[in-house]
Structures are given as structure tokens and as C-alpha cells.
Amino acid sequence: SQPLDLRLPTPGCYNDPERAGLDAKSVFDGMTEHLFFTLGKLAPTASRHDLYMALSYAVRDRLMMRYLATTEAMRAHPQKSVAYLSAEFLIGPQLNNNLLNLGIQQEAEAALRNFGIESLQQILDVEEEPGLGNGGLGRLAACYMESLASLKIPATGYGIRYEFGIFDQLIRDGWQVEITDKWLKGGWPWELPQPDEACFVGFGGRTESYIDDKGSYRSRWIPAEHAIGIPHDVPVLGYRVNICDRLRLWRADATESFDFYAFNIGDYYGAVEEKVGSETLSKVLYPNDGTDEGRRLRLKQQHFFVSCSLQDMLRSLDNRGLPVEDFPKYWTVQLNDTHPAIAVAELMRLLIDDRHMDWDKAWDITSRSVAYTNHTLLPEALEKWDLNLFSSLLPRHLELIYEINRRFLQQLRLRYPGNDAIQRKLSIIDEDGSKAVRMAHLATIGAHHVNGVAALHSDLVKTDLLPEFAELWPEKFTNVTNGVTPRRWVALANPELSTLLNEHIGEDWISNMENLRKLEERQNDQGFLEHWGNTKLSVKRKLASYIHRNTGVLVDPSTLFDVQVKRIHEYKRQHLNVLQVITQYLRIKNGQADGMAPRTVIFGGKAAPGYYMAKLIIRFINGIAETVNADPDMDGRLRVVFLPDYNVKLGEQVYPASDLSEQISTAGKEASGTGNMKFAMNGALTIGTLDGANVEIRELVGAENFFLFGKTVEEINDLKRSGYNPGAFINAMPELQEALRLIEMGHFSNGDSELFRPLLDNLTGHDPFFVMADFADYLRAQEAVSLAWTDRMHWNRMSLLNTARTGFFSSDRSIGEYCENIWNVGPLNVDITCDVR
Ligand code: C3B
Missing domain, CATH: 3.40.50.2000 (Glycogen Phosphorylase B;)
Structure with a gap:
């Protein structure tokens, strides 16, 4: 196929704001077109919300050149990319941030004046924010995506497109009242659904052994149910740069095959139930900050988005003709807390079961790709999954975890002969009381680096939370003090300063x-x-x-x-x-x-x-x-x-x-x-x-x-x-x-x-x-x-x-440290004819 010629739509527009579509007139024209063709509205009767939508679409158009140029550069010259796995991305309003990063706040304001709007703020006030996070952890992920793009680091943030984000809070008689967050109700103009890139994810069922073509025993998973993940991509533009990263959020759909099957045998309601069941997967964000709810649906959500994301990364290698063995050369996978820690087992499963790789090779690839950030020491926040729940939902993963654990405990026995206490303490399986899978242990064993989020916290991770692990692998443990993006938190939020x-x-x-x-x-x-x-x-x-x-x-x-x-x-x-x-x-x-x-x-x-x-x-x-x-x-x-x-x-x-x-x-x-x-x-x-x-x-x-x-x-x-x-x-x-x-x-x-x-x-x-x-x-x-x-x-x-x-x-400093000390990634240069000013 012909490579996409990104120079075609705007020839010779280098450093020419008018040709780059970044002048007020072009923004106005873009708005007019979107009002008419996308929204079906006429300018004189357009509401503020219509104008917000039209301006957002016009701005999104202006991100697309950078977005596609980034994709194209990564296709033509593959290099390592960051996969930031997080159950939460609390990204906040998008319009003003994109205007700032493109450098066209004033142009947008001028365009709006032609529609009778005096200040940009009046339109910004209309924007509904996607509350796809609880607090600090989700907001950090959003700041990090913005800094990654601003530092020109190729990256994808992988997460869940919750239909309902964090609840809206009302105060009645002094008490908090929770209201469902219907952030999508007015239409959200910043996402691009990509149904062609859907992924299948299994749940439940059983495993069975079989003998493969080469005569070796293998295990395979026969899931009882499936869901489809449809990626919804949100472009993440950096500050005055050409590269545009993306947030890829998965929405769960029901699998068609099941619908059709049930439909054919006349069980129409059964089919509908299956559909409703799997769509529930991405329905709602768990509103607990720092406490482990330990619910089955939450584990399903975690596996759902992690599996889709890893399949997506592997597919990106396939699509570019790159060998699976080179996974660590092209992807560095960061686990934002233990919520995506199932990735350690899922990547092993994909490599061993789907790609027929042997254990050692698969473990080498996994442990060279994955790193883990710890965000809390609170015991109630450290995720543990009841063993029965875990095995009923992810039986194959449990087998793999047992094998990871067996090999790890063997290593421990060699290092500390006769010390059973340490084995019990570090085992992935908690045997005290009712048995459970400790996700922090799985993440720590699978990761090449484990970091805390401030100097004091990282010390406490080593001395209080995981002291034996830190003694075993001192070089694994490190600190990256958190940061926040100065674009949103000073330039946008505080124009006066x-x-x-x-x-x-x-x-x-x-x-x-x-x-x-x-x-x-x-x-x-x-x-x-x-x-x-x-x-x-x-x-x-x-x-x-x-x-x-x-x-x-x-x-x-x-x-x-x-x-x-x-x-x-x-x-x-x-x-x-x-x-x-x-x-x-x-x-x-x-x-x-x-x-x-x-x-x-x-x-x-x-x-x-x-x-x-x-x-x-x-x-x-x-x-x-x-x-x-x-x-x-x-x-x-x-x-x-x-x-x-x-x-x-x-x-x-x-x-x-x-x-x-x-x-x-x-x-x-x-x-x-x-x-x-x-x-x-x-x-x-x-x-x-x-x-x-x-x-x-x-x-x-x-x-x-x-x-x-x-x-x-x-x-x-x-x-x-x-x-x-x-x-x-x-x-x-x-x-x-x-x-x-x-x-x-x-x-x-x-x-x-x-x-x-x-x-x-x-x-x-x-x-x-x-x-x-x-x-x-x-x-x-x-x-x-x-x-x-x-x-x-x-x-x-x-x-x-x-x-x-x-x-x-500044999160630019934090991300610089991750790139240098943990990820070993560098910037991508994207040449487009329309440079931003
Ligand atoms: C938070 C911590 O409570 C904060 O101290 C920290 O600044 C941020 O993460 C970002 O690192 N945190 C959270 O919001 N949710 C959790 N489940 C765990 C930690």
C-alpha cells in the first residue's frame, strides 16, 4: 500500500500559520463547517454547547496531522514506545489544553467573536470533564501523558473508557449525595472509536492440557465467556511540538458470536443478557480511592483492559513485521499501581499459549518489559484477590502464577536455605487465613524496576513494605518523585500569574x-x-x-x-x-x-x-x-x-x-x-x-x-x-x-x-x-x-x-527520570510540513 503522504493536504505551509490552519480565519471556517456538516446546525441558532462542539472538532482536526504524522513516523522508523497501563486517567477538560498546546487560544477567541461570543471562557465553561479517575493516581497518569507528548516520547496510555466516571457530588443537609456521572450525554468530541482494532478477552471456564505438533505437553484456556474491547483513542498533544501521543481507552462490547448462537436457538433474552453482562464491564469506575474493594467485576475490568492492551502491543509488532522476541526493544510497559499487575501473567500467557514460546524466553521478555510503580503503603489498599474468585475468573492465569511463584520460591530457597518464614512472607500466594493472590508481589517479581512516588515513600517501600524483596534485588528499587504538568496547572489554570x-x-x-x-x-x-x-x-x-x-x-x-x-x-x-x-x-x-x-x-x-x-x-x-x-x-x-x-x-x-x-x-x-x-x-x-x-x-x-x-x-x-x-x-x-x-x-x-x-x-x-x-x-x-x-x-x-x-x-522532570532510569526511551522526531509556531 502507498504510504500516507502527509504533505498533501497542506503543501508548503511550513511556518505559515495561515496555511497550517492555525489562524483565526481557518478556525472560524472549521467551526462553520462542523456546525453545518457534523452537528447539523446553523450558526445563528447555535447554542453554546453547539459552539463548544464545533470548536472542539475544529481543534481536533488540527491535532490529526500531528497524530497521524506520529503514527506514520513510528511505522516507518520503529523505536521504543511507552505503554502506560492505568485503570484511571483523570484528564480533565480538553479544549483549552489543546488550544494552549497548539498555540491558538487567541485565534479561537477571535473565531468565537464572529459567533457573538465575547470570551473563550464562556465556551470553556460548557465543557464536561471525563471523570475517569478518583484522585491523585488518575490525575498523575494524565499529567504524565501530557509530559510524555511534550518531551516527544512516543507513548500510549492504556485504560478503560468508563461510561460513568467518578460520581458527581451534591451536598444535601450537609451530607454527601452521589449522582451518576453522565459525562457522555452531550457527546464527547475528543475520542475516535476504532472498531477495526477490537480485541477479544476471555473469562472463566477451565484449562486443559494437550500435546502440540512437536509432541510437547501444553496447557490451554477454554474461557466460558468473552468480551470485545473497542478502542477509543484520545489524541494527547504536547506543548508546541509536532508529536501527538494517544490515550487508548477500551470500551467493552458483547461478543457477536454468543448473541447469534443464543438467538438461533431461540433464547433471545439469554442473548440480550450476555450482551448486557459484558457491556457492564466498562460501565462504571470504582469510586474508592486507596481502598481495595475486592469485587469480582473489578478484577474483570483489570484483566479486560490489560489483555486488550497487551494484544494491541503485540499486534503493533506484527503489523510492522517486527519479531515478538523484540517486544522489550519496542515496548516498555509501566504498571500504574497494582491495578494492571495481571499484565505479568497475561503477557506470559499470550507468549506461551498464543505464540508458543518456551517459559524461559517468555519470562525473559516479560521481566525485561514490565516495571511497577507503587502508590501507597496503606495495607487496605494493597490488592489481594481471593484465590477462589481468582481461579474461577482466570484459571489459566492462576496456573501461570503458580509456576512463576514456584520458580521464585526455588530461587529464595537457594538464597536463604531453611528459611521457610521468608518464603511464606514473599510468596505471591498469601496462605494466612483464606488464601489470596498478592498483586504487589506478582508485580514486584515480574518487574525490572519498582519505584515509589516520593523520596520518603520510596524509602518506606524498601524498609517497611517490601524489605525482603529490596534485600533480594536492591538494584530493582528506585524513586521517581511525582510531578504535575505546568501547562495545565499554571499556564492554563492561572493566566494572571x-x-x-x-x-x-x-x-x-x-x-x-x-x-x-x-x-x-x-x-x-x-x-x-x-x-x-x-x-x-x-x-x-x-x-x-x-x-x-x-x-x-x-x-x-x-x-x-x-x-x-x-x-x-x-x-x-x-x-x-x-x-x-x-x-x-x-x-x-x-x-x-x-x-x-x-x-x-x-x-x-x-x-x-x-x-x-x-x-x-x-x-x-x-x-x-x-x-x-x-x-x-x-x-x-x-x-x-x-x-x-x-x-x-x-x-x-x-x-x-x-x-x-x-x-x-x-x-x-x-x-x-x-x-x-x-x-x-x-x-x-x-x-x-x-x-x-x-x-x-x-x-x-x-x-x-x-x-x-x-x-x-x-x-x-x-x-x-x-x-x-x-x-x-x-x-x-x-x-x-x-x-x-x-x-x-x-x-x-x-x-x-x-x-x-x-x-x-x-x-x-x-x-x-x-x-x-x-x-x-x-x-x-x-x-x-x-x-x-x-x-x-x-x-x-x-x-x-x-x-x-x-x-x-514539573512532570517533565519526572518523565525525564522514568525515560532515563527505567524505560530507556528517547524522543521521536516528527517532521511535518506544518510546524507549530
Ligand atoms: C495516590 C496517593 O495517595 C498520593 O499520595 C499520590 O500522590 C498519588 O497516588 C500519585 O502517586 N493514590 C491514589 O490516588 N489512589 C490509590 N489507589 C493509591 C494511591
Whole structure:
């Protein structure tokens, strides 16, 4: 077949914006065409949603040249590509990001004016975001895809196209109410279904042995049911580059053969049931963040997307005439936590059963291709599958896992003769209690590298989580501190700050965040610091108006915006923050609030629907908010706001408008955090514990520009060992006693003294996350915050230094480290006649 001539559609347009379709007139023409032909609408009657769709299609057209050029370059000159396997990709709104990366935000705005729209924002507001993730882990995957493309690394993000993403959160009477997320209802213009590239996946059934042509015994799997995965591709454009990577999300369909069979024997309803059953596979995202639900459907989802993805990678070798043996030369497979860990067994199965490879060869290929990122130490988050469930769903995989395990345990016996304990401890099969498959062990044994997500976390993976594995294979274990993309989280989210930065240090920081260091030269420039403060204030005004529109609470933008947005979890300790707010409330009430900074305390985040304590914490925040905001004594001094339905879009409004970032998890519990980075880049100061990436943030911005408090990992462990008694801490703090007493009296629950009892019992009983132990020091650190706020120039200087010194947390740096230390991949050069400007 003729290779695609990408030069044809736009001849000679190199560096000519008009011919490249990137000028306002071309964007307008593209919109007009799509309104007419794609959407069946006439311009004068088009709604904002129509215009959003038309603009999105026009922008998508402009990605296609880069997308196809990338595919073509990879076909013509194969090189190693990253396969990022993740059950979640929390990509956020797409339109503005693509406009920014193409460099045509102004052109789009100009085009929109011809349709009577004054600002791009009016159209951006219409966009529905795909909530295909819970929180940090899913958002990290999205930042990494953006950085991969910006660094010109060929990559595919493989995941699931959930029909319903993370639920929408409403607040009713202070409680969280979950609403189904119908993100596809208006049509989503950013995906390209590719039914021609569908893959089959089996489930259940049995295995059988047979003798192959060469007379050797082999095993094969006879699944009881099948599903089809239809890829839906989302182009991922990098910042001002020609390459365009992709996100390949699998949607489950029923297999036709089964439908037809049942139909022919007259069992029409049986056929429909099968169809409904397999479509359910990609129906909904599990809304638990960091806890293992252990449900059959979830394991099915994991195997479904992993199998489709690996088949797709193998097929890409076949299509280019490359030998299967070269798999590790062309693919590096990254497991984003253990959710895709079944890949170790599935790749073995595909190589051994389908490609008839022998064990050693298949294991060599698998273990040279796969690497694993651990994102949590919480025991309840470490995936374990009940053996019966596992074998009923994936009988062939279990056989392979037994063999992987047998060989591994043999290796252990040689290394530690007579040490049965270590075998039990490291075995993939957990034999304590009811038997289970430990996915972290499977991933660790199958991977060539295992990394944690912040320096402290990676150390704890080695010392606490997998110490014996780390001793066995020290070179396998490494760290890659998380990062976030400066395009979305500064350039897009904070245009006010971006303009200031562009004017004073140039635009280079957007692709090289370390250039923000140049700001340090301005740290003693009074005029500049004032400008810095005013920029923040103008962003805070926008958030204040959002808060008023969405919650009815009026907040004063000149107060200190003290913000905690993240999933609601006991280890993240939103309740510690609330208790501190109650103390401030009491001090104001008692006339002891001299020197206290006037604050607006803002919360946002979803709780897993089955996590009772987290939902009660939301109710608690809203109870306090109601009492505080209704009390005239608090006017001008204290406001408490809970922002419903926290998501990427809302995050883009919140981070830039924050003065203080609350990163107050119990030391050792938050693997990294990434919100902490977004706040700091946007000039918020952190109040935080020595946990996750907070440690590195503090080192980089300087201890004097960070409000540290709380017990260290060692101190927490000591407390645990010596028998922690929260009562002792409570007794030493009269203010804390008073706060607890008020809660108990029903002061924040309209006299209901039972409402928050489970929370109080938890804190005063065993207090598993050491809230009481850290309270006094937290209060002290908050007083230091108040004091610092009184000297505004000094505050602005600290804020500036936070921005200047957090370039390290760009996901470009993280991805650079993965490429260099784990993946061994390099950039792809794509030549197209229409270079972006
Ligand atoms: C999260 C961790 O809780 C965060 O500390 C970390 O920054 C991010 O991952 C990204 O590494 N995490 C999550 O969101 N979901 C999980 N199941 C496990 C970890």
C-alpha cells in the first residue's frame, strides 16, 4: 500500500500559520463547517454547547496531522514506545489544553467573536470533564501523558473508557449525595472509536492440557465467556511540538458470536443478557480511592483492559513485521499501581499459549518489559484477590502464577536455605487465613524496576513494605518523585500569574520549569512583590465569586484563603483542620483572637460512597461551616466553605487562588501528594507534616518558607510502640477539650449530640491517625501562619520563592527520570510540513 503522504493536504505551509490552519480565519471556517456538516446546525441558532462542539472538532482536526504524522513516523522508523497501563486517567477538560498546546487560544477567541461570543471562557465553561479517575493516581497518569507528548516520547496510555466516571457530588443537609456521572450525554468530541482494532478477552471456564505438533505437553484456556474491547483513542498533544501521543481507552462490547448462537436457538433474552453482562464491564469506575474493594467485576475490568492492551502491543509488532522476541526493544510497559499487575501473567500467557514460546524466553521478555510503580503503603489498599474468585475468573492465569511463584520460591530457597518464614512472607500466594493472590508481589517479581512516588515513600517501600524483596534485588528499587504538568496547572489554570511570569522572565518556564528560578532576582523588589500580591488578589476575587454563586457564602478576597482540597480520608486528616477551625472560633468568641489572621477556610473533596467515617467528616465540615458562617461575631474574621463536587475543573480555579495549602496527613501515610505541588507552584505556602513530597517541597523552597509541624514517621512509630493514648494529649490541651465538648454538646449540629459521636469516639478512643498527638503543634504552626500574614510584603516574598523554587515538581522532570532510569526511551522526531509556531 502507498504510504500516507502527509504533505498533501497542506503543501508548503511550513511556518505559515495561515496555511497550517492555525489562524483565526481557518478556525472560524472549521467551526462553520462542523456546525453545518457534523452537528447539523446553523450558526445563528447555535447554542453554546453547539459552539463548544464545533470548536472542539475544529481543534481536533488540527491535532490529526500531528497524530497521524506520529503514527506514520513510528511505522516507518520503529523505536521504543511507552505503554502506560492505568485503570484511571483523570484528564480533565480538553479544549483549552489543546488550544494552549497548539498555540491558538487567541485565534479561537477571535473565531468565537464572529459567533457573538465575547470570551473563550464562556465556551470553556460548557465543557464536561471525563471523570475517569478518583484522585491523585488518575490525575498523575494524565499529567504524565501530557509530559510524555511534550518531551516527544512516543507513548500510549492504556485504560478503560468508563461510561460513568467518578460520581458527581451534591451536598444535601450537609451530607454527601452521589449522582451518576453522565459525562457522555452531550457527546464527547475528543475520542475516535476504532472498531477495526477490537480485541477479544476471555473469562472463566477451565484449562486443559494437550500435546502440540512437536509432541510437547501444553496447557490451554477454554474461557466460558468473552468480551470485545473497542478502542477509543484520545489524541494527547504536547506543548508546541509536532508529536501527538494517544490515550487508548477500551470500551467493552458483547461478543457477536454468543448473541447469534443464543438467538438461533431461540433464547433471545439469554442473548440480550450476555450482551448486557459484558457491556457492564466498562460501565462504571470504582469510586474508592486507596481502598481495595475486592469485587469480582473489578478484577474483570483489570484483566479486560490489560489483555486488550497487551494484544494491541503485540499486534503493533506484527503489523510492522517486527519479531515478538523484540517486544522489550519496542515496548516498555509501566504498571500504574497494582491495578494492571495481571499484565505479568497475561503477557506470559499470550507468549506461551498464543505464540508458543518456551517459559524461559517468555519470562525473559516479560521481566525485561514490565516495571511497577507503587502508590501507597496503606495495607487496605494493597490488592489481594481471593484465590477462589481468582481461579474461577482466570484459571489459566492462576496456573501461570503458580509456576512463576514456584520458580521464585526455588530461587529464595537457594538464597536463604531453611528459611521457610521468608518464603511464606514473599510468596505471591498469601496462605494466612483464606488464601489470596498478592498483586504487589506478582508485580514486584515480574518487574525490572519498582519505584515509589516520593523520596520518603520510596524509602518506606524498601524498609517497611517490601524489605525482603529490596534485600533480594536492591538494584530493582528506585524513586521517581511525582510531578504535575505546568501547562495545565499554571499556564492554563492561572493566566494572571502566567502573564506576570511571561513579562518578567520570558515564556521558557512553560517547557522548562527550572527557569522559574529567575524570579528569585525579584525577591527584594518591593514593586514587584506588590504586583505579585495584587495578581493573587485578582485570582482570589474570581474564586470568591464562584463560591458565592455555588454555595451562597460571601467571602472576602482580602482574607487568607486557607485551602484543603483532596479526597476525604482519615489519613489526610480534614478533621484535624476542622478542630483547629473550632479553636479559632472559640478564641474569637472569647475575645482572645488578637493577631489572628482573618481567614476563609475552604474544603473540597469526595468521599468513597462506602466509607462511613469520610462521609461523616464531610457532614462535620458542613456543620461547622453552618454555625460559623451564621454567627455575626465571625464576620470579617472567619468563614468556612465546603465546595461541592471537587474535580479537575474546580481544581484549576482553586490552586491559583490559594494562600495556604493544607498538607497535613499523618507522617508515612501520604505516598507523595500532587496537589501540594500545584499549590506551591501557584505561590501558596504550605502548612504540612514531613510526609510524602512535602519533605522535598520544604527542602527546595527552604524551611523558612514552609510551616512545618507534626510528628515524624519515627516519632509516630515510637508512639505506636509505646501504646498511644490520645487521652493524654487531650488532657494537656484545655482548648482542645473545650472544642471536643462543644461538638459533643451538639453545638455544630443543632443540638444533636449523637451526630458526630462516632467521630469523637474514634478520636478520643484509639485515634488511628494521631490527630490528637499532632494537634498542639498544628495549632502552633497555624499561629505562625497568622503572624506571617500580618507582614504582607514578607508573605509575598515567601510566596514568590515557592513559585521560583518548585520547578523540580514539573512532570517533565519526572518523565525525564522514568525515560532515563527505567524505560530507556528517547524522543521521536516528527517532521511535518506544518510546524507549530
Ligand atoms: C495516590 C496517593 O495517595 C498520593 O499520595 C499520590 O500522590 C498519588 O497516588 C500519585 O502517586 N493514590 C491514589 O490516588 N489512589 C490509590 N489507589 C493509591 C494511591
